[in-house]
Amino acid sequence: MPSQPTEPTQPSAELVDMLVQSAFTTMAVLTRIAAAHDLSLTQLRVLGILRDRQVRMTELADYLGLEKSTMSGLIARAQARGLVQRVPNPTDGRAVDVRLTAVGHELANRAATRVAAELAPSTAGLSANEQRRLAGALHRTIS
Amino acid sequence: MPSQPTEPTQPSAELVDMLVQSAFTTMAVLTRIAAAHDLSLTQLRVLGILRDRQVRMTELADYLGLEKSTMSGLIARAQARGLVQRVPNPTDGRAVDVRLTAVGHELANRAATRVAAELAPSTAGLSANEQRRLAGALHRTIS
DNA sequence: TATTGTTATACTCTATAACTATA
DNA sequence: TATAGTTATAGAGTATAACAATA
Numbered sequence: 001m002p003s004q005p006t007e008p009t010q011p012s013a014e015l016v017d018m019l020v021q022s023a024f025t026t027m028a029v030l031t032r033i034a035a036a037h038d039l040s041l042t043q044l045r046v047l048g049i050l051r052d053r054q055v056r057m058t059e060l061a062d063y064l065g066l067e068k069s070t071m072s073g074l075i076a077r078a079q080a081r082g083l084v085q086r087v088p089n090p091t092d093g094r095a096v097d098v099r100l101t102a103v104g105h106e107l108a109n110r111a112a113t114r115v116a117a118e119l120a121p122s123t124a125g126l127s128a129n130e131q132r133r134l135a136g137a138l139h140r141t142i143s
Numbered sequence: 144m145p146s147q148p149t150e151p152t153q154p155s156a157e158l159v160d161m162l163v164q165s166a167f168t169t170m171a172v173l174t175r176i177a178a179a180h181d182l183s184l185t186q187l188r189v190l191g192i193l194r195d196r197q198v199r200m201t202e203l204a205d206y207l208g209l210e211k212s213t214m215s216g217l218i219a220r221a222q223a224r225g226l227v228q229r230v231p232n233p234t235d236g237r238a239v240d241v242r243l244t245a246v247g248h249e250l251a252n253r254a255a256t257r258v259a260a261e262l263a264p265s266t267a268g269l270s271a272n273e274q275r276r277l278a279g280a281l282h283r284t285i286s
Numbered sequence: 287t288a289t290t291g292t293t294a295t296a297c298t299c300t301a302t303a304a305c306t307a308t309a
Numbered sequence: 310t311a312t313a314g315t316t317a318t319a320g321a322g323t324a325t326a327a328c329a330a331t332a
Contacts, residue, residue: 015278016262022281023169024188026162028208040321045167057291065171070323072292077321094290094331119159133276135158138165140268183298200314213300215315220298237308237313 026119033114037107042066043078047100047108054099056089083107169262176257180250185209186221190243190251197242199232226250 027041034044045064049055055063061071075098078084083104089095100108123131170184177187188207192198198206204214218241221227226247232238243251266274 012274012278013259015266015274016259018278018281019165019169019262019266020173020258022162023166023173026166027170030163030166042322058289066322067324068291069293069325073322076292089290092290092332096291115163116156116159119162123158123162130276131155131158133273134281135155135161138161138277140265185299201312209299210301211314212302212316216299219315232313235309235313239314 025122029118030115033111033118036114037111039107039111042074043083044111046074046078046098047083047104047111050084050098050100050104051108051112054087054097056095056097058095060098078104168265172261173258176254176261179257180254182250182254185217186226187254189217189221190226190247190254193227193241193243193247194251194255197230197240199238199240201238203241221247 030044031041034041037044039047042064046060049060049063057071057075058068060075061068064071066074075084075086079086082101084098085101087097087099089097123134173187174184177184180187182190185207189203192203192206200214200218201211203218204211207214209217218227218229222229225244227241228244230240230242232240266277
């Protein structure tokens with residue numbers, strides 16, 4: 001049963017502040033988990049992206065909002081640790097695809113489990129109804 | 144008028160995912176605004192913290208989760224740009240207080256205005272009622 | 287010509303360790 | 310002795326510019 005609908009209004013300064021605070025809290029959790037696995041936040045994101053697909057360097061850079069030269073270094077370090085592999089793109093001779101190794105997959109899965117476990121409590125006090133509403137609201141903040 | 148209360152439940156994977164996505168989106172906005180003012184995200188945070196108070200190096204480091212040596216470099220660069228000042232703490236001869244200069248204040252205010260302006264649209268579609276509920280929910284994710 | 291990716295270079299961010307000064 | 314802060318050092322993350330290979 002939804003609340004009484006009200007007119008859309010200008011967001012309060014408190015809400016924006018809350019959004020920022022919540023973002024920093026979430027990032028702190030992610031950064032801590034990354035560090036516990038000897039990864040940077042960016043590397044953790046890369047592993048997350050590659051978990052279910054294999055993408056080209058440029059796609060990765062675009063998605064993360066980084067320069068391709070930055071990706072080269074990032075992937076080089078991950079590769080040196082045996083977490084990812086570079087494979088030639090089958091249809092474009094210039095492109096390089098990146099994918100997780102078995103070790104990378106295992107690490108990505110372990111980290112993802114930790115993330116879910118650590119962030120879950122922060123929303124565990126919410127009722128199912130509130131969770132749906134929060135997810136819906138956050139979804140609108142994303143697009 | 145609140146919704147029909149329901150029992151607290153385990154947060155869905157989607158909600159956790161949404162929290163993470165929303166955090167990355169928010170951080171991207173903040174990072175972009177910081178860069179537009181030639182600041183790093185951390186420097187922007189420092190300006191934000193110092194906006195309404197003057198704190199010691201260690202407090203700053205603790206709040207940001209950084210080492211004090213990291214703070215020394217960070218503050219040194221901000222000071223070189225004329226954004227902050229180091230002043231001796233009046234009651235503890237070992238401590239150093241940091242505070243914004245007039246230029247730093249102006250920059251902090253301009254950045255804060257931009258942050259509010261850019262994040263507001265993401266929540267503008269929500270009704271006042273929904274905004275209150277989102278703020279409340281986010282607040283609970285923070286503690 | 288335009289795109290994909292790498293390399294060279296430089297600067298910021300970050301931590302660890304060693305140090306000075308004050309409590 | 311313990312705490313506050315700085316400096317020296319080193320490594321990761323980042324961008325810009327120049328480059329090679331492919332489209």
